[in-house]
Amino acid sequence: MANIQKITGKRGSSYRVQFMKNGRRIGQTFKTKKAAEAFMAQLIVYDDMADALTHSSLSTILIDSAITAFLDQYKGRDRSIIQRLGWWADRLKGKPVGKVSRQHIKSALEALQKDEKSPGTLNRYKAAISSVFQWFNDKHDVKHNPAREVRQKTEDNGCTRFLSDDELSRLLKAASASKWERLHLLIHMAIATGARRSELINLKWADIDFQRKTARLPRTKNEDPRILALTASVIQELMPFRQVGDVYLFPHTSELHGPFEHFDHHWKACLIEAAITDFRFHDLRHTCASLLAMNGATLLEIANHLGHKTLAMVMRYAHLCVAHKSALTERVFGDITSIEK
Structure with a gap:
């Protein structure tokens, strides 16, 4: 169960949220009580968020390592997925799987959009990294897929090209x-x-x-x-x-x-x-x-x-x-x- 503890020091007051999950005690500190309460509310509503912060696989395995492992077992026929996941590995390199958030995915896709990628291409990139999270969840019996929390881009079908x-x-x-x-x-x-x-x-x-x-x-x-x-x-x-x-x-x-x-x-x-x-x-x-x-x-x-x-x-x-x-x-x-x- 999570609780908020007020900490007073030389630099003023801060608020620490402490909670127990998967046999581990985790604490996060915030400058304001409002921020601490908002974080605690998220822990209560989103169970997978607490899992992401405490499950050993989510906190120790890096996303680029997970991508490599996913590609090693991949037997699909989508040749583009190798290039797309290589881009994600470079973009998110060094982050534990559980530390990759919705904002990381959203920011990455926004950067791609600035490179004039089409909405359809952005959706394919999002689907690629979502497949990695889905595979990881099944393998490690966890629940964490921030890509699903990012809204799908509306694809413009009016420019469909076909031969005269x-x-x-x-x-x-x-x-x-x-x-x-x-x-x-x-x-x-x-x-x-x-x-x-x-x-x-x-x-x-x-x-x-x-x-x-x-x-x-x-x-x-x-x-x-x-x-x-x-x-x-x-x-x-x-x-x-x-x-x-x-x-x-x-x-x-x-x-x-x-x-x-x-x-x-x-x-x-x-x-x-x-x-x-x-x-x-x-x-x-x-x-x-x-x-x-x-x-x-x-x-x-x-x-x-x-x-x-x-x-x-x-x-x-x-x-x-x-x-x-x-x-x-x-x-x-x-x-x-x-x-x-």
Whole structure:
């Protein structure tokens, strides 16, 4: 139980909050009674705050060490998480896990925002460090995640980039002339399936069912398996490269094993040849969704095709469905007055 003790010395009075937690007695001193009372109130309301100050793991293990341990066991496919957590390790270096506060996380993200990072990027950084706290909590049976206390940034979906018909034609033509013979296939599959870069690049021939025209993703970003529907033209383009077994569809060009993860120089050369600017590989996923929307797919169908669990992530394409909705409304109700007698 916490209590406040007034201490009078040569420099005046101060107020010390003392409390016992996890078998340890902790004390914090404040200049004013009001500050001490506010701190004690937080201890009562937020049990994890007291844990953070007293639990041995939270007070002795440094956050940069926790990040290293997290990455050592990380088996996900998000390549960016290494860079993001490296940034967090440098930013918070030397602090015990339990001493990392909401204000530390908030200040760090504010610094990133000054570097003109987008709201979406800031959210990805916050999610990365939150994953470390969540893993640490499970491992050490504690409860401390200050990242969850920081408000999520509102992402602007109005700037979603996708290819026009002319750009799409130029991109595919440039891909056909690429020095990497499988770049056209990769781009073709990305547009037709809406799958993520990492999902496609890690596909193996054993995942392809030529009879059913499907590709099985054993594990996606959402940690769930998913089946991709393949078009006849994708199947036709796959055939010349066809192999069997545990072999990657897009193998590294110079190594015996492993996928060709870093094909960016071929991708950038393709964009230059096609005269396309301000476009990322991930925007092929947006292009897939936009083509579906403009050709009459519902938001639910788009979400299912892209593998989203909720409609929230596909609302950015809602405005593209307007023309289809107008045509549907006209077809069903346009001549309704003709039934009047």
